[in-house]
Amino acid sequence: MATSDQLLVVIDPVARRTEGESVRIAKDVLSAGATTKVCLPADPEEFARALARRGSRRPVLIGDDRALVRTVSLLHRRRELAECVLSVVPVGGLLSVAGSLGVPTGTVAAARAVLDGVERRLDLLVDESDGVVLGALRIPPAEPDAPQERSLDPAAHPWLRTCQTLVRTLAPSRPARAAVTGGPARLRVEVDGVTLVDLDQPVEAVRVVPGRSGTATVEVHPASVGAAAAPLLTTGRTVSVSGADFHYRADAAVSGPVRRRTWTVWAGAWGLTVPQQE
Template sequence: MAEVATAPTSDQLLVIIDPVARRTDGESVRIAKDVLSAGAAMKVCLPDGPEEFARALRRRGSRRPVVVGDDRALVRAVSLLHRQRELAACALSVVPVGGALSLARSLGVPTDAVAAARAVLDGAERRMDLLVDDSDGVVLGALRIPPVSAVPGQDPGEMAEAGRPWLRTCQSLVRTLVPARPSRPATAPEPGPSRLRVEVDGQTLVDLRQPVEAVSVTPGEKGVASVEVRPVSVGAEASPLLAEGRTVTVSGAHFRYRTDAAVSGPVRTRTWVVREDAWGLTVPAVS
């Protein structure tokens, strides 16, 4: 992950406080506001939802945006700036508040409200690589494709009923006419291996004939991504397949993938490209 530390470009702050942060930890929000207001001129924005969040970020003017929120709020801000094609020129800051903070921590931001707010005021901008997919989605940290299951997270019968409301009505009528039988404990479908083709810079790392347990892609060094594919082992544990490159394409049966704080898909194919030094985040200055 490439980085060049520079001083923040503006002393005028736009502090956008995510509604989830206000609900989950109002005390940390208050502390962050007090520390920031003591060290810089700032405007506070309290959006009620994603649309107001986006509007505030779009109308920031020359103010340096500071997001007070969890990993999802940070990803939302980066995604919006990327879609506005303003990410490269905008030094973003974050004060992590909420439940999911592992991404912010992995990027070098303190998860203590006081320390994070002080880093906003006295820290340095670190330039970092970004993974951008062919649907204009972004990945700040790691991309992972886990094992597949028959119907991830939902029972097949429930899906059928959701698509055919009349079926639910008929089933309800049958239940009133037929004596109930002892119910069997529900069992979730076991995750199974995926059959995917993984290509790195046009070269096939694994094809559809080799079932895999998992795939991970992370921004590496000097504008390349590190790719790891774990084949299904038979007997002795199989060694992971490793590669580095600027473009990663995964294709095959419908698959889901986890990026930062979200799960996306299912899709049949997706390509990610590394954008070197694509965005900047304020982190504590190295003394």
């Protein structure tokens, strides 16, 4: 690909702490194919400084979806995103966003794509406060992707059953989720200034996905009694949602409550390295 073969490899602290073997494999593959400078930031401030001092080196992130969104957000706020081709080796428990954008979720395949892949220009959803959406926006928030964890069998480990019981007894009860994931909501959804659904029609869910054509796909599921109502589908450049306090999930993070939010598509706002098509 027509970009610098000098790489700035920035390793997310969470990935380094929890996925050490995958991080080591990624570094070995990248170092074998390019000149690399490896940065091990300990906190968000060091992470930001490492990116700011990248010079002509091509930034490569090793981390999960949250680290990817944080990196894109940082470059966007500095207005450096358009000129920067970002590469990522997904490592961790949350990898669905990277996968949906065309990045391999296997460590070796992703590292090879960094070395041999091509740039794909992608649209970005941006709200009034410069918050970004890479993969999908959901209202109300969907359940987060849970990292895969190895489970232990209580029958094989009697001590585990005792510990689990003790934890359940001592741990405070979880707060009610109704405020975040409650039932049908009354929202006004406007696309390019045209009302798609108004406050008099309760909705079960709203989903907005940026694409690569300068518009976002908007899908609204009206609440129904009995037979399921057909979803309302459209595309547009600006999407405004307003109504009672609502939460929303943008990629891997839940935000809110807010009473109004507008997202605008920034066409071809960023470049991501993906594998070459066969």
